[in-house]
Amino acid sequence: MIHRRTVLFVLALAACATEASAAELSACVTGPTGRPIPDAAVVVEGATVDPRMPRPLAAIEQIDRDFVPFLTIVRQGTEIEFPNRDPLKHHVYSFSAAKPFEIKLYAGKPAAPVLFDKTGDIAIGCNIHDWMEAYVLVVESPYFAKTGPDGCAKIADLPAGRHRLRLWHPLQRQAVAERPLVLDGADSIRIDATMEVSPRTARRKPPADKDDY
Amino acid sequence: MVFRSIERRIVAVFVGLLALVTSLTLLLVIESNDRVVSGESERRLGAGVRTFDYLVAYSQSQMETAASVLARDFSFREAIATQDRATVLSVLRNHGSRIGAGFMMVVSLDGMVMADTLAPGGKPRPAPFDGLLRAAQATGQSAGFDEMDGRLYQIAIVPIMAPGQIAWVAMGFNVDDSWARSFSAMSGLGIAVLAESDGRTVVPAGSLSAELRDALGERSALPPPDIPILMSLNGQRHHVMARPMSERATAVLLLSLDQAEAVFRDLHRSLAVIALGGAVLFILGSLRLARHIARPVNTLAEAARRIEAGDYHEPVPDSGADEIGQLAASFDRMRQGIAAREQKILRLAYEDGLTGLPNRTWLLDRLGRTGPTPPCAVLILDLDRFGLINDALGHAVGDRLLRLVGDRLVATVAPGIGVCRLWGDEFAVVRDGTDTEAAIALSVTIHAALQEPILLDGQRIDVGGSLGIGFWPQDAADSNTLLQRTELAVREAKRQFRGYALASEIGAGPPHEQLSLIGEMRDALLRQEFEVFYQPKLDLASGRVTGAEALLRWRHPSRGLIPPAQFIPFAEQTGFIREITPWLLDQVVARTAAWRAQGLNLVVSANLSTLDLLHSGLAPLVKRLLASSGLPPGQLCLEITESALMDDPDLALATLNQLAESGVRLSIDDYGAGHASLAYLKSLPVHELKIDQAFIFSLMESGKDAEIVRSTIALGHALGLKVVAEGAETDAELGWLKRAGCDVAQGYGIARPMPGAEVTGWMADQDSAVAR
Numbered sequence: 001m002i003h004r005r006t007v008l009f010v011l012a013l014a015a016c017a018t019e020a021s022a023a024e025l026s027a028c029v030t031g032p033t034g035r036p037i038p039d040a041a042v043v044v045e046g047a048t049v050d051p052r053m054p055r056p057l058a059a060i061e062q063i064d065r066d067f068v069p070f071l072t073i074v075r076q077g078t079e080i081e082f083p084n085r086d087p088l089k090h091h092v093y094s095f096s097a098a099k100p101f102e103i104k105l106y107a108g109k110p111a112a113p114v115l116f117d118k119t120g121d122i123a124i125g126c127n128i129h130d131w132m133e134a135y136v137l138v139v140e141s142p143y144f145a146k147t148g149p150d151g152c153a154k155i156a157d158l159p160a161g162r163h164r165l166r167l168w169h170p171l172q173r174q175a176v177a178e179r180p181l182v183l184d185g186a187d188s189i190r191i192d193a194t195m196e197v198s199p200r201t202a203r204r205k206p207p208a209d210k211d212d213y
Numbered sequence: 214m215v216f217r218s219i220e221r222r223i224v225a226v227f228v229g230l231l232a233l234v235t236s237l238t239l240l241l242v243i244e245s246n247d248r249v250v251s252g253e254s255e256r257r258l259g260a261g262v263r264t265f266d267y268l269v270a271y272s273q274s275q276m277e278t279a280a281s282v283l284a285r286d287f288s289f290r291e292a293i294a295t296q297d298r299a300t301v302l303s304v305l306r307n308h309g310s311r312i313g314a315g316f317m318m319v320v321s322l323d324g325m326v327m328a329d330t331l332a333p334g335g336k337p338r339p340a341p342f343d344g345l346l347r348a349a350q351a352t353g354q355s356a357g358f359d360e361m362d363g364r365l366y367q368i369a370i371v372p373i374m375a376p377g378q379i380a381w382v383a384m385g386f387n388v389d390d391s392w393a394r395s396f397s398a399m400s401g402l403g404i405a406v407l408a409e410s411d412g413r414t415v416v417p418a419g420s421l422s423a424e425l426r427d428a429l430g431e432r433s434a435l436p437p438p439d440i441p442i443l444m445s446l447n448g449q450r451h452h453v454m455a456r457p458m459s460e461r462a463t464a465v466l467l468l469s470l471d472q473a474e475a476v477f478r479d480l481h482r483s484l485a486v487i488a489l490g491g492a493v494l495f496i497l498g499s500l501r502l503a504r505h506i507a508r509p510v511n512t513l514a515e516a517a518r519r520i521e522a523g524d525y526h527e528p529v530p531d532s533g534a535d536e537i538g539q540l541a542a543s544f545d546r547m548r549q550g551i552a553a554r555e556q557k558i559l560r561l562a563y564e565d566g567l568t569g570l571p572n573r574t575w576l577l578d579r580l581g582r583t584g585p586t587p588p589c590a591v592l593i594l595d596l597d598r599f600g601l602i603n604d605a606l607g608h609a610v611g612d613r614l615l616r617l618v619g620d621r622l623v624a625t626v627a628p629g630i631g632v633c634r635l636w637g638d639e640f641a642v643v644r645d646g647t648d649t650e651a652a653i654a655l656s657v658t659i660h661a662a663l664q665e666p667i668l669l670d671g672q673r674i675d676v677g678g679s680l681g682i683g684f685w686p687q688d689a690a691d692s693n694t695l696l697q698r699t700e701l702a703v704r705e706a707k708r709q710f711r712g713y714a715l716a717s718e719i720g721a722g723p724p725h726e727q728l729s730l731i732g733e734m735r736d737a738l739l740r741q742e743f744e745v746f747y748q749p750k751l752d753l754a755s756g757r758v759t760g761a762e763a764l765l766r767w768r769h770p771s772r773g774l775i776p777p778a779q780f781i782p783f784a785e786q787t788g789f790i791r792e793i794t795p796w797l798l799d800q801v802v803a804r805t806a807a808w809r810a811q812g813l814n815l816v817v818s819a820n821l822s823t824l825d826l827l828h829s830g831l832a833p834l835v836k837r838l839l840a841s842s843g844l845p846p847g848q849l850c851l852e853i854t855e856s857a858l859m860d861d862p863d864l865a866l867a868t869l870n871q872l873a874e875s876g877v878r879l880s881i882d883d884y885g886a887g888h889a890s891l892a893y894l895k896s897l898p899v900h901e902l903k904i905d906q907a908f909i910f911s912l913m914e915s916g917k918d919a920e921i922v923r924s925t926i927a928l929g930h931a932l933g934l935k936v937v938a939e940g941a942e943t944d945a946e947l948g949w950l951k952r953a954g955c956d957v958a959q960g961y962g963i964a965r966p967m968p969g970a971e972v973t974g975w976m977a978d979q980d981s982a983v984a985r
Contacts, residue, residue, distance in 0.1 A: 093287070095294025095375045125376030127287050133376035170377065 023160065024188040025181070027145075028152040029167065029195060036151025037197055039071045039169065044143040044155060044181060046163040053142050057113060059083055060124065060134050062090050065205060067124065067134030071170055073144045074136060079113035089128070096122040098138060121168065131205045135170035160184050165191065171198040219510060220503040227499035228492060235488040242484060246477040254452040254468045258441050261402035261466050262454055268396060269367065269458075272386055273356040276369035279312045280382050284373040293319060293327075293373060293380050301328045305382075315366055315387035319373070319380050320346065327380065331362070340383070342368055344460075349381060358388065358459040365389075365408060365417045365462055388462075393420040403451075403467035405429050406458065421467070425449075435463050443470070509537040513544055525552035567612055568619035571633035576641050579631070580685050580692030589685045590652035591695060592642040592713075594622070594659060595703045596678040599638035600859075610669065617667050618676060625662040626655065635696070638678075639703075647684045653713065656680045660712035679706035683716035701782055704856070708883060710907035710918075719782065733769075734780065734789050738796060742768050745800045746966035747817070749975070750937070750959045753951040758976060760816035760850070762959060763801045764966045765793065781822075790822045795834055802849065804969045806842040813973060818850040818880060823857040827864050832871035839875070846876030852903065854882045866897065873898035880937065885925065895932050902929040906940025909960070913945060923953050930954065 029040040059081040061068045065088075074080065082092050084107050093102040098120025103110050105128075116122070116138045126132040137144075143163075145153035165181040173196040183189065283289060283304070292300035305317040309330050319328040324346055325337045340346050341361045348355035349370040356369040366385030372378045386392065393404045397420035405419035405426060416430050428446045436442055436455040444453040450470040457463050509532035516529040529545035532538045563575040579586060596618065603611040615638065622632045622640055631643040644655055660680060666673040681702030689695035698716040706714035737743055743765060750760035767775040784790040797819055805817045825831055839846050851872060858865045873879060880901035881894060885908055894902070904925055911918045922938070929936040938950050941960035950958050967975060 095291055095379065097294075100294065123375060123377040125374070130285060130374065130376065135377075 023158045023183050025143075025155040025158055025165075025183075026152060026188060026190045027147070027155075027165070027167075027193060028150070028190070029147050029169075029193050030151055032194060032196060036147070036149070037169065037195065038147050038149050038151060039069075040147040040151070040153070040195065040197070041071060041073050041137045041166075041168040042145050042147065042153045042155065043073070043137070043139050043141055043166040043168070044158060044163045045139070045141045045166055045178075047141060047143060047159050047161055049140070049142055055079075057081060060136070061085050062092075062126070062132070065129050065132060067126075067132055069146075070134055070200075071146055072134065072136045073146055074116055074138055075142050076119050076138050076140050077115070077117050078138070079115045080136065081109065081113040083109045090132070091127040092124060093127055094122050094124045096120065096124075098122050099136070121170070123170070129205075133170075137168055139166075158183055167193055167195060169195060169197050171200060172196065173198060218507065220500070220507040223503035223506065224496060224499045227502075228495050231492055231495045235491065239481070239484055239488065243477075243481060246474070246480070250470060250473045250477060251452075254470055254473050255441050257401065257473075258452050258454050258466060258468050261400040261468070262439075262456055264400040265396065265404070265456055265464060265466060268399065272367060273369055275312065276314070276367070276384050276386065277354065277356060277371055279308065279314075280369050280371040280384050283308045283317075284371050284382050290373060290375045290379065294375060298328060302330070302333055305330050309384065312384075313386070314384045315364075316361075316383075316385050318383040320370075320383055321380055322378060342370075342383070345370055346381070346383075358462050360408065360410070360417075360461065361385070363410075365406060388418045388458075390418055390420070393418040396420065400466075401468075403469070405465045405467070406462055407435060407465055408462040410461075417462075425467075429465060436465065438463070506537065509533070509541060513537070513541055516541075516544065516548070520548055520551065525549075525555070565634040568616050568634050570619050570623070570640075571631060573633070573635045573641075576631075576633050576635065576643065576696075577692045579643060580695060586685075587645060588647045588687075590644045590647055590649075590655075591683045591685060591699055592644070592652065592656055592659065593635065593681045593683070593696070593699045593703050594640040594642070594663075594678045595680075595700075595707065596638035596663075596676050597707070599676070602674065602676075614667065614669060614674065614676070617669065618663070621662060621667070622659065625659055630655070639700075647687065649682075649684070649715075652682050652684070656682055656713040679703050679711065680713040681706060681716055682713055688716045697786070705778075708905065708907065710885075710905070710911070719778070734767075734784060734787075735792075737767055737769070738792060742770065743793070743796065744768055745797060745804065745969060747804075747969055747972050748959060748966040749964045749972070750816075750818075750957050751947075751963045753947070753955055753958055758815070758963075758979065760818065760957065761972065762818040762852070762966075763797065763804075763820075765797060766966075785822050785824060788824060790824050791828060794819075794821065794825045794831075798835065798838055800969075802838040802842045802844055805848055806844045808973070809844065809848065811973065813976065814848065816848050816850050816878065818852050820852045820882065821857065823854075823865075826853065826857055826868050827861055829868070831868055832875060835872060835877060836875050839877075847878060850878040850880055850901065852880045852882040853899075855884065858897070869898055883939075885921070899934065901935045901937055902932075903937040903939055904955075906938075906960070909938050909940040909946060909950075910942075912949060913943075919949070922950075922955075926953050926955050 025042075025044060027042045029037045029042070031037050053075075055075050055078045057079055058072055058074050060072055061083050063085045065086060072080065082090075082103055084090050087107075089105040089107050091103070091105050094100055098118045099114070099116050099122045101114050103114070116136060119138045119140055122136040122138065124134045124136065143155050143158055145155045147153040160183045163181040163183060164178045166178045167176040176193070176195050181189075181191075286304065289301065289304045291297075292304065301319055305319065305328055308314075309317040316329065316331045318326055318330070318340070320340045321327050321337075324340050324343065326335070326340050327337060329335055342359040345355045345357050345359055345368055348357070349372070354369070354371045356367070358365060358367050360366075365388040367388055368383060368385040370381050370383045373380045373382055388406060393406065396402075396404050403419075403421050403425070405416050405421050407429065408415050408417050414430050414432070414435075416426050419426050419429075421429070424447050436444065436453055438455050438457050441452055441454045444451050444467075446467075452468040452470055454466050455463050456466065512530050512532060516527070519527060525548055529541050529548060532541045563571055563578070565572040576591070579589070580591070599611065599614075602614060615634070618640065619632065619634060622642065626632060626642055629645070633641050633643070635641050642655065642659065644652060660678070663677050666675050668674075681699040681704075683689065683695045683699035683702065685692075685695055689698055695716070698719055701719045702714040702716040705719055706712065744767075746764045746766050747761040748764060749758045750762065751757070752759040765777050765781070767780060769775050781790070784793055801817050801819045805815060808815055821831070835849070835851075839849065853865075853869070869879060878901060879897075879899040880903055881897070881899050882903050883905045884894075884902050885905040902925070904922055908918050908922050908925075912922060913919075926936045935956045936954075937957040937959060938955045939959050941947050941950060941958040942962045944962065946960075947958055947962055964975060
């Protein structure tokens with residue numbers, strides 16, 4: 001379910017792209033053993049950006065005591081909503097330097113979305129449920145995508161030019177160095193990358209209490 | 214060890230058995246206690262190790278819980294996230310003091326100490342427990358023991374998540390003496406933590422005394438892990454198990470065996486006291502029992518020794534109603550029985566059954582057979598003609614006669630003079646003192662008392678008898694010899710028809726001289742000291758000498774000529790007569806043959822003794838001698854006394870028959886001295902009767918003797934025997950004998966015995982005298 005939504009979101013992003021003479025980047029990330037790695041951020045930086053490009057509102061929902069999605073990539077200055085779909089309260093917080101914030105115990109939709117006006121990665125947790133975690137990557141570039149279950153992500157409508165390709169994952173063990181990406185108007189380009197990522201199953205969620213609903 | 218007394222043996226057995234049982238029990242108890250102690254201490258050690266592990270795990274989880282709680286504290290995380298160091302430190306201190314931690318730290322993800330309660334103002338530095346930190350980085354969190362700044366800690370490290378990890382929080386408990394003591398109090402074991410520090414073994418924590426701690430620290434090698442071993446520390450035994458805590462630290466758990474054994478030592482001491490007390494009680498008790506048993510036994514043994522020594526008079530002491538008392542009672546009855554039987558035996562032993570008089574044994578005892586006794590005179594009485602009476606009237610009458618003789622003897626002698634019966638018709642009278650005249654007077658009295666006939670069933674029986682007198686101890690060295698000599702004296706008295714004879718006259722000289730004579734006889738024969746004298750015999754009818762009697766003489770080198778009466782009795786007693794007789798016969802036959810060769814034909818007589826007659830070789834010897842000399846058998850005459858025939862009449866008769874067959878003449882010597890009956894003599898193959906010289910001596914004085922001689926001559930002739938009279942000394946006697954019809958006479962009246970060489974000369978003188 002999560003993956004499907006992510007794909008839909010990517011497709012929506014792709015649909016938003018307006019530059020016609022654009023190329024399409026397809027990046028696939030695997031672990032050292034060749035296993036596809038989902039939820040990796042693929043960001044192309046360094047392209048000239050039209051400042052008028054819209055910054056659509058994003059949302060990180062709390063469903064069944066989990067943040068959905070796990071990784072959210074937004075442009076600098078994007079607002080994110082944290083709607084609570086559970087019949088219990090959450091206490092969302094972040095101590096990350098790019099955006100420390102706190103939404104104390106709430107149910108339903110908080111009063112205001114949170115503005116992410118600095119670039120950087122932000123870890124979001126719930127003070128009530130230790131296992132809940134979500135990540136937001138705030139970037140300058142509008143050209144980014146998140147790998148799906150197959151470990152691949154697609155970025156369409158990329159302008160030609162000399163860019164930098166950046167890979168990031170919330171649970172990465174080591175930062176992956178940026179690599180140059182030169183686009184000369186070809187229709188599509190495919191890049192394969194590897195990175196080491198800790199498994200996500202480190203912290204277990206206890207079974208839901210029926211009375212919570 | 215040999216115990217000679219019952220007492221000691223009983224005590225030894227009782228106490229020995231008790232000691233054995235007690236020692237075995239003690240050994241068993243000690244041995245099983247050792248096993249219990251060793252098993253118990255191993256069990257306690259195991260339990261202690263489990264407690265140790267549990268406490269380590271418990272305090273670890275306590276720390277982990279505390280650290281986790283801290284790591285989730287929102288404000289704490291916020292303070293860390295916002296680099297608010299002062300707040301972080303204060304939170305750390307607050308939590309640390311709440312749980313009693315030795316230190317608390319926040320460590321960054323790259324291993325730098327960001328906040329430290331031990332060094333609040335310190336600059337960031339790498340975390341000192343990098344091993345544990347690496348383990349936490351690998352697995353999320355970690356716990357264990359590690360050293361920091363020279364102190365040992367139990368440390369837990371947990372991540373701080375927000376929600377991704379932003380740092381580590383580390384906390385530790387001091388592993389020090391108070392930690393060790395609290396463990397010791399909980400587990401009951403001693404503990405010491407040994408750690409390697411700069412190549413030395415240090416003891417950072419321990420519940421032990423300083424000495425034990427030093428002793429442990431001085432040991433170069435750590436005990437092997439997780440294996441219980443025995444270790445001696447400061448002379449005390451410990452059960453020890455090592456439990457590794459970290460690479461460099463090891464906990465050593467100790468259980469003092471001495472402590473564990475202390476309980477049992479008390480038990481052993483109690484047991485030993487009981488055993489000792491029991492042994493003392495046993496010794497006393499068994500001593501008492503043993504004395505109880507042994508005392509009456511000793512008393513009995515004492516009584517038995519008295520009885521053994523012949524003292525039957527003292528009763529055996531009564532010693533109660535138990536078994537020993539019963540034994541003592543039976544013992545006393547036995548004593549009485551023995552005493553009664555001894556009395557009876559003594560009576561039987563010393564009393565003559567027939568006459569009720571004391572017997573020969575009594576006399577021998579009186580004469581010192583069993584020890585020195587006072588001097589005395591012994592008079593032996595032998596009845597005359599008792600054999601005839603016994604033959605004629607039967608043994609029953611003989612026995613009654615003997616009893617009457619005994620009565621008469623007792624009635625005759627004075628009180629205090631002992632009368633006893635020796636055997637057969639021999640009685641003895643014992644008179645204290647060695648007064649010779651008194652003894653002779655007593656003999657005369659007894660002799661006279663027996664002249665009175667004894668009335669038996671209305672019959673008057675003439676008994677009469679002869680007595681020998683011996684003196685103790687002059688006449689013999691021992692009682693038997695005295696009796697023998699005195700009996701010889703009796704025979705001598707009989708032979709001489711005298712009432713009595715003195716033993717001292719028989720075999721002259723003191724006893725030692727007799728002994729030496731006996732010894733010398735054998736040498737005398739070899740040295741040819743014996744000589745044969747001949748006494749001529751006169752044929753009364755023709756007035757010619759027709760025969761001679763050969764008489765043995767001993768020409769002793771120092772004592773001179775010894776008459777036969779002084780040594781022949783001993784030769785007969787010792788059996789030496791058997792060697793003398795053949796020599797004598799050889800001499801006589803040779804001499805007679807020599808005279809015959811000179812034209813002198815004499816019938817020569819030689820005397821034979823009892824032993825000679827009982828010697829089966831005698832007759833062949835005589836035949837051989839006669840044959841070799843060519844002497845006609847009729848010229849040899851052998852004289853035998855009545856008594857010689859009496860010892861073994863059958864064998865004597867056989868010998869006589871053999872001799873008679875060979876043609877030798879046989880003569881009864883000393884006829885009338887003994888009690889041989891003429892009826893018996895008639896059955897013998899004899900040719901001659903020699904009337905005992907005692908009759909001839911008194912021939913002229915006693916009409917009675919003359920009558921006896923006359924009737925004897927008549928009887929002899931009636932039986933076809935030649936009658937010879939011995940001891941004819943005077944012409945009157947010779948004349949009387951010639952008139953009475955006696956055939957041959959012999960005696961000093963005719964000639965004294967003379968050496969053989971002188972006989973022919975004497976004959977020549979006689980012939981010339983007759984011729985004149």
